Amino acid sequence: MVRKTCFxxxxxxxxxxxxxxxxxxxxxxRDFLNxxxxxxxxxxxxxxxxxxxxKHIMVGQRVRTRFAPSPTGYLHVGGLRTALYNFLFAKKxxxxxxxxxxxxxxxxxxxxxxxxxxxxxxxxxxxxxESPEHGGNFGPYVQSERLHIxxxxxxxxxxxxxxxxxxxxxxxxxxxxxxxxxxGLQPKxxxxxxxxxxxxxxPSGEVRRKMxxxxxxxxxxxxxDYVSVWxxxxxxxxxxxxSSTIDDQVLMKSDGFPTYHFASVIDDxxxxxxxxxxxxxxxxxxxxHLLLYEFFGWEPPKFAHxxxxxNPDRSKLSKRQGDVAVEDYIRKGxxxxxxxxFVAMLGWNxxxxxxxEVYSLEELIEKFSIERxxxxxxxxxxxxxxxxxxxxxxxxxxxxxxxxxxxxxxxELEKQRAEMPFDIITSDRYLEQVIELxxxxxxxxxEFVTFSSYFFFxxxxxxxxxxxxxxxxxxxxxxxxxxxxxxxxxxxSAEAIExxxxxxxxxxxxxxxxxxxxxxxxxxGVSFGPSLYHMLEVVGRDAVLRRIAKGIERISVPV
RNA sequence: GGCCCCAUCGACUAGUGGUUAGGUCAUCACCCUUUCAAGGUGGUAGCACGGGUUCGAAUCCCGUUGGGGUCACCA
Numbered sequence: 277m278v279r280k281t282c283f284x285x286x287x288x289x290x291x292x293x294x295x296x297x298x299x300x301x302x303x304x305x306r307d308f309l310n311x312x313x314x315x316x317x318x319x320x321x322x323x324x325x326x327x328x329x330x331k332h333i334m335v336g337q338r339v340r341t342r343f344a345p346s347p348t349g350y351l352h353v354g355g356l357r358t359a360l361y362n363f364l365f366a367k368k369x370x371x372x373x374x375x376x377x378x379x380x381x382x383x384x385x386x387x388x389x390x391x392x393x394x395x396x397x398x399x400x401x402x403x404x405x406e407s408p409e410h411g412g413n414f415g416p417y418v419q420s421e422r423l424h425i426x427x428x429x430x431x432x433x434x435x436x437x438x439x440x441x442x443x444x445x446x447x448x449x450x451x452x453x454x455x456x457x458x459x460g461l462q463p464k465x466x467x468x469x470x471x472x473x474x475x476x477x478x479p480s481g482e483v484r485r486k487m488x489x490x491x492x493x494x495x496x497x498x499x500x501d502y503v504s505v506w507x508x509x510x511x512x513x514x515x516x517x518x519s520s521t522i523d524d525q526v527l528m529k530s531d532g533f534p535t536y537h538f539a540s541v542i543d544d545x546x547x548x549x550x551x552x553x554x555x556x557x558x559x560x561x562x563x564x565h566l567l568l569y570e571f572f573g574w575e576p577p578k579f580a581h582x583x584x585x586x587n588p589d590r591s592k593l594s595k596r597q598g599d600v601a602v603e604d605y606i607r608k609g610x611x612x613x614x615x616x617x618f619v620a621m622l623g624w625n626x627x628x629x630x631x632x633e634v635y636s637l638e639e640l641i642e643k644f645s646i647e648r649x650x651x652x653x654x655x656x657x658x659x660x661x662x663x664x665x666x667x668x669x670x671x672x673x674x675x676x677x678x679x680x681x682x683x684x685x686x687x688e689l690e691k692q693r694a695e696m697p698f699d700i701i702t703s704d705r706y707l708e709q710v711i712e713l714x715x716x717x718x719x720x721x722x723e724f725v726t727f728s729s730y731f732f733f734x735x736x737x738x739x740x741x742x743x744x745x746x747x748x749x750x751x752x753x754x755x756x757x758x759x760x761x762x763x764x765x766x767x768x769s770a771e772a773i774e775x776x777x778x779x780x781x782x783x784x785x786x787x788x789x790x791x792x793x794x795x796x797x798x799x800x801g802v803s804f805g806p807s808l809y810h811m812l813e814v815v816g817r818d819a820v821l822r823r824i825a826k827g828i829e830r831i832s833v834p835v
Numbered sequence: 836g837g838c839c840c841c842a843u844c845g846a847c848u849a850g851u852g853g854u855u856a857g858g859u860c861a862u863c864a865c866c867c868u869u870u871c872a873a874g875g876u877g878g879u880a881g882c883a884c885g886g887g888u889u890c891g892a893a894u895c896c897c898g899u900u901g902g903g904g905u906c907a908c909c910a
Binding site for chain 2: 344348378383442449450460461462492494509512515516517521522523526529531537556557561581583592628651654655657660661663664670714715716718788789793795796802803804805808
């Protein structure tokens with residue numbers, strides 16, 4: 277006997293159609309509903325399609341989404357994306373985004389993780405409307421502070437015979453699991469403690485006896501046999517499960533804490549979330565959650581299961597194959613703009629022929645739609661992230677860059693003696709010039725200091741290969757001669773320097789390159805960098821003359 | 836192994852029955868150029884396979900293959 281149940285059906289009310297259409301967040305569906313309004317059709321096929329669309333819409337209800345991490349350490353980039361999509365969806369719909377902390381595993385709890393998680397999200401611009409830090413009307417937002425609530429609802433399940441006590445020990449269960457695996461069966465609880473009155477084989481007296489003994493126990497949900505459970509995923513469409521493949525999930529652990537499955541269903545309901553957007557790894561436990569909603573007689577929220585973020589080898593993104601913590605990327609110097617933009621594009625795109633690649637958070641909110649989220653997993657490709665970071669650096673206002681690099685420079689100046697006056701090289705005017713010369717040549721903001729060190733410090737060494745390539749026996753003589761030209765050059769500007777150099781070189785029948793490359797090497801220490809003339813102008817006459825003179829002393833060429 | 840999900844260039848993707856299969860990153864070549872970048876132009880490169888449905892399939896259906904997820908008193 278198979279009972280078909282759809283747990284996600286909103287009662288379809290034809291008269292609501294105009295209303296539904298007006299509130300519908302999805303353009304395509306709105307259009308579809310409007311077309312239905314214009315040409316009412318009642319054939320079964322159309323009705324089915326219409327139900328499909330209505331199921332995705334909550335009429336007149338304020339959208340509430342959540343991100344529910346467990347405080348076990350850092351924020352995973354996959355977590356960031358899940359949080360971001362929840363946030364974007366909520367904000368797009370003028371609703372609320374909430375953070376809830378799932379700390380029901382006390383052994384894995386890490387001290388500062390909660391605050392760190394929330395701070396990191398805020399770094400990315402994802403600010404919660406309600407959270408343990410911000411408060412709200414549906415608190416507490418930390419599951420370990422809601423234990424009495426879970427207990428209460430668990431008692432209800434026990435009473436209504438949808439859950440039962442289980443005294444099997446971990447060893448017993450493990451043994452059972454091994455045996456089943458060896459037989460090629462799906463590991464599943466053998467229902468040893470399912471009481472007689474619930475269709476099991478354990479006499480209720482035995483349960484009572486164990487109880488009185490004070491034996492440790494867990495509480496399991498009784499999954500009905502032969503039930504087909506299905507729902508509409510907002511991203512994937514209809515998905516169906518057979519209850520016979522579902523285990524009698526533990527709801528309450530022996531330490532009195534609920535499991536994820538139980539706590540999250542209770543909280544998602546009590547906190548009135550309308551849409552649950554989470555990772556695809558939760559898809560297999562969907563039937564357990566749906567069954568719980570049915571046990572309680574609650575209408576489930578809409579669900580969307582996001583595709584996974586992948587390693588280059590297409591397995592689930594993991595620590596072993598690179599950085600997964602958002603903090604790692606922050607430490608490396610990635611900006612929130614690039615990270616958020618990048619992560620948003622892994623699995624979502626605007627569609628409709630757009631070729632835009634760079635989006636601000638505001639733009640993402642404006643343009644995001646859950647229906648445009650793809651189904652297939654996406655490889656986290658650092659090269660594209662790097663490119664995005666460069667795009668942002670190219671376009672970021674200089675004053676904003678100055679705010680982040682000045683502290684780095686000052687710290688560097690404490691370690692290393694500057695060649696030029698502190699006040700000058702840390703001034704807005706000076707830094708701005710450095711930024712404009714270097715912004716198309718750096719990959720990260722901190723490289724304005726490290727890659728551009730010759731704007732602040734005398735080069736300590738000269739690139740050996742470059743010296744070998746660019747020096748001839750005449751070079752030092754030419755430099756010495758040109759030095760005196762630079763000494764009196766007025767003004768000491770890029771334009772004037774270029775003019776002087778070309779004038780200097782032409783009568784000698786030499787190419788400008790004969791002097792250009794050696795000059796660059798003496799002044800910067802390296803063979804690459806911005807426009808030579810502009811660089812000389814910014815570094816300034818004093819330092820340039822000093823560096824050239826010193827360089828000539830230091831570089832000796834075999835004649 | 837059971838269950839579930841997924842499948843367009845190396846990567847991210849556009850594409851919803853008729854396109855020379857488009858864009859971005861990466862890559863290659865050329866141009867620009869004092870170097871390195873940036874920029875410009877162009878190129879290489881893709882519908883996993885097999886059956887249907889259809890006048891016509893990347894697109895719809897079925898199967899195969901491949902990949903992934905999940906099967907805890909972790910989330």
